[in-house]
Amino acid sequence: MKRSLSNRKLAIGIPLTFPYVPSTFFDSFNIMEKPDYEYIRESNGPVDEMRNNIVRRAKRVGATHLLMMDVDQIYHPKTFVTLASHNLPVVGSLIYRRYPPFDPLIYSGTMNEYLLIEDFKQGDLVEVAxxxxxxxxxxxxxxxxxxxxxxxxxxxxxPERTGIVGEDFMFCWNLQKAGIKIYVDTAIPAGHISMFEVNEHTYKFYKKVAKVRKEALAEYLKSQQSAEAD
Known part of the structure; x- marks a missing residue:
């Protein structure tokens, strides 16, 4: 499925899921190195249907590659050129969840049980599920x-689980079933915009705070048990 770099026609697709576009996204998008591209945006409807419309429009303009981006991200200037250099069917940047526990969005396993990948070395190209x-x-x-x-x-x-699977994980599951591998380049992070930027440092700080809270709670419960024994 690999293509020559010289034969690529890029489309960049952005579903507008926010009622506004953060300036930090706009600035990072502008300075990101990229070749000539077809700009495709969708602004109405559920995010899954917006993503589908982006793909359909990318097909109509004859794109060979689609870079799917979101407006709640801050992108590294080398995002496209680095991802494109791998010449892979599916490859993404490392993104951390924008709400606690701020974990990296990279998982192994299957739909029945996705497991968080934490033991990666920063800078590795990681195969994910x-x-x-x-x-x-x-x-x-x-x-x-x-x-x-x-x-x-x-x-x-x-059947033993409830709830709705997001459009992103369902897409990955279908890729996995089709035998199409997914990779994440951990050298090219994309910051997640919340009330503040969520990145590796946010995640590590949250884990540290959670550990301290857990230890403090354990110590408190231990002291309560000792007091009751007395």
Missing amino acids: ATGTGCLLLDMKVFDILPDPWFKFTPNPD
């Missing part, structure tokens, strides 16, 4: 292999 779609470079051929609609909120296929 699932990741987010906030910064994902896709060879358009994957959309010929998978059926339309590619992105869809879906009830959990595991």
